[in-house]
Amino acid sequence: MAKPNPSFSLLPGQYLFSETASRIRRHEASAPTRPVIRLGIGDVTCPLVPAVVRAMHAACDEMAADASFRGYGPDHGYPFLREAIAEHDYRARGVEVSADEVFVSDGAKSDTGCIGEIFAEDSRVAVCDPVYPVYVDSAVMAGRAGHLLPDGHWSGIVTLPCRADNGFVPLPPTEGPIPDLIFLCFPNNPTGAVIGREDLTTWVEYARRHGSVILYDAAYEAYTATPGIPRSIYEIPGARSCAIEFKSFSKTAGFTGVRCAYTVIPRELERDGVSLHALWSRRQATRFNGVSYITQRGAAAVYTPEGREQTGAIVRHYMENARIIREGLVDAGFAVYGGIDAPYVWIQTPDSTPSWTFFDRLLEVAGVAGTPGAGFGPAGEGYFRLTAFATRIDTEAAVERIRLAAETLRRP
Numbered sequence: 001m002a003k004p005n006p007s008f009s010l011l012p013g014q015y016l017f018s019e020t021a022s023r024i025r026r027h028e029a030s031a032p033t034r035p036v037i038r039l040g041i042g043d044v045t046c047p048l049v050p051a052v053v054r055a056m057h058a059a060c061d062e063m064a065a066d067a068s069f070r071g072y073g074p075d076h077g078y079p080f081l082r083e084a085i086a087e088h089d090y091r092a093r094g095v096e097v098s099a100d101e102v103f104v105s106d107g108a109k110s111d112t113g114c115i116g117e118i119f120a121e122d123s124r125v126a127v128c129d130p131v132y133p134v135y136v137d138s139a140v141m142a143g144r145a146g147h148l149l150p151d152g153h154w155s156g157i158v159t160l161p162c163r164a165d166n167g168f169v170p171l172p173p174t175e176g177p178i179p180d181l182i183f184l185c186f187p188n189n190p191t192g193a194v195i196g197r198e199d200l201t202t203w204v205e206y207a208r209r210h211g212s213v214i215l216y217d218a219a220y221e222a223y224t225a226t227p228g229i230p231r232s233i234y235e236i237p238g239a240r241s242c243a244i245e246f247k248s249f250s251k252t253a254g255f256t257g258v259r260c261a262y263t264v265i266p267r268e269l270e271r272d273g274v275s276l277h278a279l280w281s282r283r284q285a286t287r288f289n290g291v292s293y294i295t296q297r298g299a300a301a302v303y304t305p306e307g308r309e310q311t312g313a314i315v316r317h318y319m320e321n322a323r324i325i326r327e328g329l330v331d332a333g334f335a336v337y338g339g340i341d342a343p344y345v346w347i348q349t350p351d352s353t354p355s356w357t358f359f360d361r362l363l364e365v366a367g368v369a370g371t372p373g374a375g376f377g378p379a380g381e382g383y384f385r386l387t388a389f390a391t392r393i394d395t396e397a398a399v400e401r402i403r404l405a406a407e408t409l410r411r412p
């Protein structure tokens, strides 16, 4: 008899954003008069920029003609896109990455969720707490997480606490088991924190000393505004021999629905004499048929002068939303973090209100949806995440609603 994978039964509840969506739907069904303003899941609202649309239309025309029609693309992405990525996101910034180290994919979520497949089953995973839930849920599915402890941590996962007192940036553990795979995400989802060069160097040195591999999710890199903050882990000397980097067009170019991202694995990254580049190459060639030609042409257009200008304007637009949220909530009396180098604003719930309670209360009292911090891990309890990706009108209206409801929200 076929047996289901028992690891899946260890997962508590639904995926975080499925759970919040169900609750919002239930709320809307019971209170249909006022539409909910969604500042929950980080889904973009600005349309594709003209440079991208033009490139996709042209690619579509190519697909419509006998002479230029294309079927399956190259396993790891078309050379024009891999080359543009290596040139503009790395070499132009003085960082060494070659086109054949870039694997084009359909999303940083898929890649960070699947990268564990190229490592030994008993690899020990470390994650920040709070954390983008995909890393943890994928470790659970892969049987690497042990069991869920009463305090919300997993017995087999090393937790790196990110709190206000460490600026939401963890340092390597000094005791306990040494992790093999270390997930770091900066600019951070959910806290909006960024990591400085010195701290990132500490992590790279730690990984090199212990043979760990850092899985560096830089999906929000384009939102880094503070000068001197690393935009890629490969800016740190030695990172090429201990880090894999994930980036995405989702939040930079409005591709959450279009789907295109990439993962960089340097050639020299090996463990036990085995090339991790070769393993991921084998994995992708077997399990993935690539991103459509039309999409890859659209992604490549992001790197043209007009594409860069247009997507840059969108990033600035979202960061203005972040400013509106940040300042509005500070005015309303909340303790607020993030939102300066990242499109997420991380707020403390008043009087340590449990974050799911705050989620329900905010929906009810203000008609605004966010994401409860506890959904990102036990250290997220007492916090709440708002995204800057809504429209300007919705962002301003949400802040106004929260401001008007602030007294009620603060009441125990």
Ligand code: MLT
Binding pocket: 040, 041, 042, 043, 109, 132, 189
């Ligand atoms: C989020 O809201 O954390 C992101 O939108 C999730 C994602 O990118 O998968």
